[in-house]
């Protein structure tokens with residue numbers, strides 16, 4: 001949670017609270033279904049709230065799943081996010097590796113593009129799934 005939260009509108013706060021309470025990425029329609037009873041009825045209201053929350057870094061989009069997660073405050077900047085995603089259970093964590101962020105901020109392509117944002121997703125197997133897999137192969 002960061003200092004921008006106070007300036008949120010009612011709809012933005014409702015959407016943010018719901019995404020924060022979910023412990024896995026949520027899709028826009030699922031957000032809409034759940035905030036319905038709190039007065040948000042139209043998809044554009046959800047999208048507008050999400051757009052703003054993403055802009056201020058309270059929420060990130062997981063592009064590969066077209067879903068949204070609340071920022072766990074580990075990221076260094078709102079326009080640069082790095083997530084680790086378990087391919088077996090979809091466990092997602094926001095990676096806080098200052099060296100990696102610093103390295104990325106200095107990346108230039110051959111045309112001299114100055115990086116202004118990125119959305120990295122690293123895929124693998126989480127500890128829990130890895131152990132389950134080991135147990136299964138030992139049997």
Ligand SMILES: [Zn+2]
Pocket residue numbers: 057060070071072073074075081094
């Ligand atoms: Zn974050």
Ligand SMILES: [Zn+2]
Pocket residue numbers: 086087088089090091125126127128129130
């Ligand atoms: Zn897993």
